[in-house]
Amino acid sequence: MTKQNQSESGLQVYVDHGDLIPMLQQIQEQNGYISSDSIQEVAQTLRISENEVYGVASFYAQFRFQAPGRHSIKICLGTACHVKGGEKLLESLQRELNINPGETTADGLFDLQRVACLGCCALAPVMQIDDQIYGRVTNTRLKRILESYA
Ligand code: FES
Structure with a gap:
């Protein structure tokens, strides 16, 4: 234009x-x-x-307006992950971290993004922190995973 x-x-x-x-x-x-x-x-x-x-x-979802956190969390909301509870996982993450997608936690530890597919649909629901993929993530497991980065 x-x-x-x-x-x-x-x-x-x-x-x-x-x-x-x-x-x-x-x-x-x-x-x-x-x-x-x-x-x-x-x-x-x-x-x-x-x-x-x-x-x-x-x-455009690709642009961020806050400095990224020390660790970047990507939550997958592709079809397979959506069917297996990706949205609920996102809600839990938002509650745990007190941020929305595109934001960074107040302590600068995590930023959160949602993505369409992480390419490992058989492991749904999937999230990625930095280069590490976490599959079949439950709410209980989510808390433990987050704590391991604290
Ligand atoms: S839909 Fe989530 S990894 Fe493919």
């Missing part, structure tokens, strides 16, 4: 929103998340409003 803006010198500037997503992806790759300072910088660079940048970025 191309948008017409007026530059400080009065020239018409055409902003290609196709530039926005790659810029945000690059920032997230470098910093692990999109900070409010980054949103401001991108807005100035592309000459669009910060609201517009945030509006586009928040539409």
Whole structure:
């Protein structure tokens, strides 16, 4: 999508929103998340409003707006995991950690993301912490797993 803006010198500037997503992806790759300072910088660079940048970025689940935790938890909500209780597992995680997907715990220990499939559906419900896969996770097991990272 191309948008017409007026530059400080009065020239018409055409902003290609196709530039926005790659810029945000690059920032997230470098910093692990999109900070409010980054949103401001991108807005100035592309000459669009910060609201517009945030509006586009928040539409995509891939972008985070908080610094990641020391350990990243991915909870699978793909079909197999959904059928085997993935949603309940997510609710338990949210309760235990007191955060929602896309957020980081107050102590910075964990961040939480939901994903579509971790590629080991036979182990449903599945979650991943950093590079470690945990299959057939129950609520009791979940608490023990979290405690092992404390
Ligand atoms: S659906 Fe969960 S691992 Fe594939």
